[in-house]
Amino acid sequence: xxxxxxxxxxxxxxxxxxxxxxxxxxxxxxxxxxxxxxxxxxxxxxxxxxxxxxxxxxxxxxxxxxxxxxxxxxxxxxxxxxxxxxxxxxxxxxxxxxxxxxxxxxxxxxxxxxxxxxxxxx
Amino acid sequence: xxxxxxxxxxxxxxxxxxxxxxxxxxxxxxxxxxxxxxxxxxxxxxxxxxxxxxxxxxxxxxxxxxxxxxxxxxxxxxxxxxxxxxxxxxxxxxxxxxxxxxxxxxxxxxxxxxxxxxxxxx
Amino acid sequence: xxxxxxxxxxxxxxxxxxxxxxxxxxxxxxxxxxxxxxxxxxxxxxxxxxxxxxxxxxxxxxxxxxxxxxxxxxxxxxxxxxxxxxxxxxxxxxxxxxxxxxxxxxxxxxxxxxxxxxxxxx
Amino acid sequence: xxxxxxxxxxxxxxxxxxxxxxxxxxxxxxxxxxxxxxxxxxxxxxxxxxxxxxxxxxxxxxxxxxxxxxxxxxxxxxxxxxxxxxxxxxxxxxxxxxxxxxxxxxxxxxxxxxxxxxxxxx
Amino acid sequence: xxxxxxxxxxxxxxxxxxxxxxxxxxxxxxxxxxxxxxxxxxxxxxxxxxxxxxxxxxxxxxxxxxxxxxxxxxxxxxxxxxxxxxxxxxxxxxxxxxxxxxxxxxxxxxxxxxxxxxxxxx
Amino acid sequence: xxxxxxxxxxxxxxxxxxxxxxxxxxxxxxxxxxxxxxxxxxxxxxxxxxxxxxxxxxxxxxxxxxxxxxxxxxxxxxxxxxxxxxxxxxxxxxxxxxxxxxxxxxxxxxxxxxxxxxxxxx
Numbered sequence: 001x002x003x004x005x006x007x008x009x010x011x012x013x014x015x016x017x018x019x020x021x022x023x024x025x026x027x028x029x030x031x032x033x034x035x036x037x038x039x040x041x042x043x044x045x046x047x048x049x050x051x052x053x054x055x056x057x058x059x060x061x062x063x064x065x066x067x068x069x070x071x072x073x074x075x076x077x078x079x080x081x082x083x084x085x086x087x088x089x090x091x092x093x094x095x096x097x098x099x100x101x102x103x104x105x106x107x108x109x110x111x112x113x114x115x116x117x118x119x120x121x122x
Numbered sequence: 123x124x125x126x127x128x129x130x131x132x133x134x135x136x137x138x139x140x141x142x143x144x145x146x147x148x149x150x151x152x153x154x155x156x157x158x159x160x161x162x163x164x165x166x167x168x169x170x171x172x173x174x175x176x177x178x179x180x181x182x183x184x185x186x187x188x189x190x191x192x193x194x195x196x197x198x199x200x201x202x203x204x205x206x207x208x209x210x211x212x213x214x215x216x217x218x219x220x221x222x223x224x225x226x227x228x229x230x231x232x233x234x235x236x237x238x239x240x241x242x243x244x
Numbered sequence: 245x246x247x248x249x250x251x252x253x254x255x256x257x258x259x260x261x262x263x264x265x266x267x268x269x270x271x272x273x274x275x276x277x278x279x280x281x282x283x284x285x286x287x288x289x290x291x292x293x294x295x296x297x298x299x300x301x302x303x304x305x306x307x308x309x310x311x312x313x314x315x316x317x318x319x320x321x322x323x324x325x326x327x328x329x330x331x332x333x334x335x336x337x338x339x340x341x342x343x344x345x346x347x348x349x350x351x352x353x354x355x356x357x358x359x360x361x362x363x364x365x366x
Numbered sequence: 367x368x369x370x371x372x373x374x375x376x377x378x379x380x381x382x383x384x385x386x387x388x389x390x391x392x393x394x395x396x397x398x399x400x401x402x403x404x405x406x407x408x409x410x411x412x413x414x415x416x417x418x419x420x421x422x423x424x425x426x427x428x429x430x431x432x433x434x435x436x437x438x439x440x441x442x443x444x445x446x447x448x449x450x451x452x453x454x455x456x457x458x459x460x461x462x463x464x465x466x467x468x469x470x471x472x473x474x475x476x477x478x479x480x481x482x483x484x485x486x487x488x
Numbered sequence: 489x490x491x492x493x494x495x496x497x498x499x500x501x502x503x504x505x506x507x508x509x510x511x512x513x514x515x516x517x518x519x520x521x522x523x524x525x526x527x528x529x530x531x532x533x534x535x536x537x538x539x540x541x542x543x544x545x546x547x548x549x550x551x552x553x554x555x556x557x558x559x560x561x562x563x564x565x566x567x568x569x570x571x572x573x574x575x576x577x578x579x580x581x582x583x584x585x586x587x588x589x590x591x592x593x594x595x596x597x598x599x600x601x602x603x604x605x606x607x608x609x610x
Numbered sequence: 611x612x613x614x615x616x617x618x619x620x621x622x623x624x625x626x627x628x629x630x631x632x633x634x635x636x637x638x639x640x641x642x643x644x645x646x647x648x649x650x651x652x653x654x655x656x657x658x659x660x661x662x663x664x665x666x667x668x669x670x671x672x673x674x675x676x677x678x679x680x681x682x683x684x685x686x687x688x689x690x691x692x693x694x695x696x697x698x699x700x701x702x703x704x705x706x707x708x709x710x711x712x713x714x715x716x717x718x719x720x721x722x723x724x725x726x727x728x729x730x731x732x
Contacts, residue, residue, distance in 0.1 A: 017592045018573070021566075025574035028276040033582065036212040036269050041201040046168060047209050050175045054213050055583060057176050059547070059669070062586030078631075079163040085628070086635035087169050090158040091176050093459025094643065095665060098672035104627045139470045140451070143444075147452035150642040155460065158635050177461060181303070181425070184464030200265075207262070208269035215581025216277065217299060220306035226261045280578040285567040290534060291575050297538045298545050298579050303425070322387075323529040329384070330391035331535050334524040335542050337703025338399065339421060342428030348383045394520040402513050402700040407689040412656060413697050419660045420667050420701050445651040453657050456646040457664050505714045506695070509688075513696035521704065543705060547669070550708030 002109035008065045045074045049084055056085075056099055057092045064103050072110045081107050124231035130187045167196045171206055178207075178221055179214045186225050194232045203229050246353035252309045289318045293328055300329075300343055301336045308347050316354045325351050368475035374431045411440045415450055422451075422465055423458045430469055438476045447473050490597035496553045533562045537572055544573075544587055545580045552591050560598045569595050612719035618675045655684045659694055666695075666709055667702045674713050682720045691717050 018026035037047045048070050055063035071081070085100045140148035159169045170192050177185035193203070207222045262270035281291045292314050299307035315325070329344045384392035403413045414436050421429035437447070451466045506514035525535045536558050543551035559569070573588045628636035647657045658680050665673035681691070695710045 032272040060583040095670040154638040182461040217304040339426040398516040548705040
């Protein structure tokens, strides 16, 4: 498994302090969040693409990791991701380039993982 | 015609100082820009939605005007726009609410214009 | 009544398109929002001050209007607001100065309104 | 005199609430601010160009007005400004375009004012 | 001592290049900075909370480390911090979640350190 | 060679996924980019300083690395960089301080490298 996926899973394995805190805001936000991504007039995949674009422009590395994993599960192709990267470059400017590079490298890592997983199963 | 469309067109009617300046960067950027929105693995409509989401989060009012006009031409429905608005609210936070309100009001203005245009033609 | 308050109320008088849209995300967010400001270990006033500081740094003018009105209702004093403005200047940098100027002028408008209201009642 | 210059001067004509407030932070910041722009190893003009670029990317309209007026006084040429605009477009992305358009129009307004002033004097 | 505290102290142990540079701006800013946090109509603790909220939204990790250490010294409780985190989530949007998670983990690290320190003393 | 330079070079040694992707947007952007930095009415050095200031305010660490290397090649002095740092502090606010510290440390690393390189040659 790739290094960035592993780091992300380790993070996911931490105790969820917000949930355990009993603070109602976190609980409600956790309920609200998946509703925003539900299959609707826009598909879940399109919504994940939108969230990815915002995360790139806001430079939230862990958000990008999360949405790229989701998009992999939703079978977004490399070409789709690169067209999104190209658009965020034009709209967001050259300061997003390092983020795009890391994102493209991570997307490739995920592809590789998926390929190996598929081979293992057969 | 709605007030915000008119203001936008007035702006468009101004001399294009950048083009006239002979500065090569503006010329090249003007050529590059439409390429990023071309129909590809992602549709032009999806790309316009991505640009709209970024523009909302960066709070670029004139960018929003432009992309909403484009999305109207591409026949994006009200439900599609509202699902995008809902997503940017969750991802972008409550500081985008005033921008979303103005955007929704403007989208309605555009719908109204389109309806009247259609009636005039018949 | 001051001009900016009036403009804000006019906005509030508009149809609430998001509520009417039936989109569940807006409904849930509208329920979640007041929970975040509830009197708790931090007071509602402190939470409004936090929201004001974020709104200044993100340059969301209508958010600032809203939180200044709320803080007026919660009887935040001019000195408290100016200490907050001073802090956001140091933390946020000189690009927040124009926003701070408009905010201070608006806070004075609200004070004036409150004073006149109090005089009318006696 | 152009409209945007006038609006800016009107703003300048307002009472300086921060100075009058007696809050020490504003006083000290007001002393610190000009030091950052002093002629040094970098010229005042270069520093004003840097401040203008940041103001464009942070979309602070009144900051831009201020720095363009300063740069006019320092005799920055139209070509210099357009090269700066071109750079902020590439680094900052297409969301700065509306800001750049308004900035270029305002720079022209300032040029026009200067030309008329020069003619009046002769 | 926790890892993040250690890294922060190591950073603090570096030569203060700005102070040594003799550049007057850094010197004046260093004098101005503590004034903004002085006990006033707003308490130092409230001001630190404001600075923390801005740092979260601007995603400045080292700023967050600094303000969390300060808030620990000022005896801010876990509940107070979680209410602030909840508010920044609602106002700032889901892109702050990874930052909030790391901040909560670090706040716990600081609590643990304080507890052990207290035990050692008795 | 310093650690940060090495990390940067390693990144540069990665396959250029965007170029290889055949996506026309990346190709065109790669052509456009150097044009924005060409010696013109503003010097290449001034343009690199502008890009550095924007990168600091947008907190793009790899962008800063890149522009500091370029500015080293263009023989920008330590004093010039510190005056730029001082200005971005005043305009950008205290949240840029950690970024400035790392940038100053890296600039020193580059100076050191250059000095050793010069000694080796003689």
